[in-house]
Amino acid sequence: MKRSQMFTKTLRDAPADEVARNAVLLIRAGFISKQMAGAYAYLPLGKRVLDNIVQIIREEMDAVGGQELLMTTLQSRDIWEKTNRWDDAVVDNWFKTKLKNGTELGVGLTHEEPIVDMLRLYVDSYKDLPLYVYQIASKFRNELRAKSGLLRGREFMMKDMYSFARTQSEHDELYEKAADAYTRVYDRLGIGDRTYRTAADGGYFTERFSDEYQTLSKVGEDTIYVDKTKKLAINKEIYTDENLAKLGLVKEDLVEEHAIEVGNIFPLESKYSDALDLYYTDENGKKQSVIMGCYGIGVSRLVGVLAELFADDKGLVWPKAVAPAQVYLINIGNDENVVKNTTELYEKLKAKNIEVVWDDRDARPGEKFADADLMGIPYRVVLSEKLGSDTVELKSRTAENAELLLPEQLIKKITTNA
Ligand code: ATP
Ligand code: MG
Numbered sequence: 001m002k003r004s005q006m007f008t009k010t011l012r013d014a015p016a017d018e019v020a021r022n023a024v025l026l027i028r029a030g031f032i033s034k035q036m037a038g039a040y041a042y043l044p045l046g047k048r049v050l051d052n053i054v055q056i057i058r059e060e061m062d063a064v065g066g067q068e069l070l071m072t073t074l075q076s077r078d079i080w081e082k083t084n085r086w087d088d089a090v091v092d093n094w095f096k097t098k099l100k101n102g103t104e105l106g107v108g109l110t111h112e113e114p115i116v117d118m119l120r121l122y123v124d125s126y127k128d129l130p131l132y133v134y135q136i137a138s139k140f141r142n143e144l145r146a147k148s149g150l151l152r153g154r155e156f157m158m159k160d161m162y163s164f165a166r167t168q169s170e171h172d173e174l175y176e177k178a179a180d181a182y183t184r185v186y187d188r189l190g191i192g193d194r195t196y197r198t199a200a201d202g203g204y205f206t207e208r209f210s211d212e213y214q215t216l217s218k219v220g221e222d223t224i225y226v227d228k229t230k231k232l233a234i235n236k237e238i239y240t241d242e243n244l245a246k247l248g249l250v251k252e253d254l255v256e257e258h259a260i261e262v263g264n265i266f267p268l269e270s271k272y273s274d275a276l277d278l279y280y281t282d283e284n285g286k287k288q289s290v291i292m293g294c295y296g297i298g299v300s301r302l303v304g305v306l307a308e309l310f311a312d313d314k315g316l317v318w319p320k321a322v323a324p325a326q327v328y329l330i331n332i333g334n335d336e337n338v339v340k341n342t343t344e345l346y347e348k349l350k351a352k353n354i355e356v357v358w359d360d361r362d363a364r365p366g367e368k369f370a371d372a373d374l375m376g377i378p379y380r381v382v383l384s385e386k387l388g389s390d391t392v393e394l395k396s397r398t399a400e401n402a403e404l405l406l407p408e409q410l411i412k413k414i415t416t417n418a
Helices: 021-028 044-063 077-082 112-119 168-188 241-247 271-275 299-309 336-351 365-375 407-417
Strands: 032-036 039-042 074-076 095-098 104-107 131-140 155-165 195-200 210-216 222-227 232-235 255-269 279-281 287-289 291-298 327-331 356-359 379-383 392-396 403-405
Touching: 021 032, 021 299, 039 044, 044 131, 044 155, 044 168, 044 299, 074 077, 074 112, 077 104, 077 112, 112 131, 112 155, 112 271, 112 291, 155 168, 155 299, 168 195, 168 210, 168 255, 168 291, 195 222, 195 255, 210 222, 210 232, 232 241, 255 271, 255 299, 271 291, 291 299, 327 336, 327 365, 336 356, 336 379, 336 407, 356 365, 365 379, 392 407, 403 407
Parallel strands: 195 232, 327 356, 327 379
Antiparallel strands: 032 039, 074 104, 095 104, 131 155, 155 291, 195 210, 210 255, 222 232, 222 255, 255 291, 279 287, 379 392, 392 403
């Protein structure tokens, strides 16, 4: 990518209508663009970050046997009536729309109902189970407040997985396997150390807890009590002596923290499968309930969480695993040799599959440095007349000082560190 060809621009000042730090930084750096409150477009750099997060999640869901599919956004009213979730008095954040003939449709806010309804076509024997299916797609929710940038959108990206098991113990296995996959996702995103599996309300139809994945942050809407040694937490909403005892947590070991829910997993028992008539026949020809679980990850919320957590007074600081590019390449001045050497290095990096943004604009060095920092690209590489033709300057986004290297050393360093 060459800056001279990118249509996006960085902004010096914060947009007047944003209060959330994640949105301010992402807009200023040219990663997202606000369409209205709670709805953001992803610009090329932001789209890359989103895609990198999606890819990590996809790999981990595939690794446990998840089968990816893509459901429709438009949903029919009758399946939601079967589970009693159509009524606005029951689910208060629906977006709904109508066909020309007046038939009401739902705009997908989650997909338990349509997925269960669809699986009736494919699941009928014990041989068809167990099963995980998942998708990564936009969800629509008429949230009351949407002032937290990507943390709470009215249109946002979610990974939602659903598990279908024959018995409670088979369900428990799937549930824990998915929980382990979640841990790996958050580790790979660089937030594993501050993300806690947190016991929370399981809903009115189950005695069990649900599990939220909560990332510590002072801007978090949730309050949780954390046991840092056990790496477990409990949501304030269910913080009672009885629940602490059930979880084996001790009051004295817990600290109160604010956190952002980056994902959650729910035991659904057979609430949705029974209601929508999804059953299987066991080895003895007997009709049995299907035990379900659902597993959400806030994909676009994670873009916001990473922007919120990994930033300093100069701008964003992306973890390498999700950064839109690894190198921000800068030529200082337009000296013929410098431009030639920079072009060569740009091509070499690309040939090694290292993603580069080359700031080839005719701009002041200070402007280029400021953009490199604002965009939060892990490595900044500078070529200039002063450095001479054999030397490049490398500075990591998080380091105080730069170092001088030969171009070959630079490539080696980046490929081995990336
Ligand atoms: P919250 O309590 O934050 O509203 P939720 O309980 O409604 O979340 P789910 O419906 O289970 O969450 O959605 C799964 C995941 O999707 C959540 O853990 C969260 O990370 C993310 N998410 C939920 N609502 C939003 C939203 N409005 N904008 C962005 N991400 C969201
Ligand atoms: Mg919600």
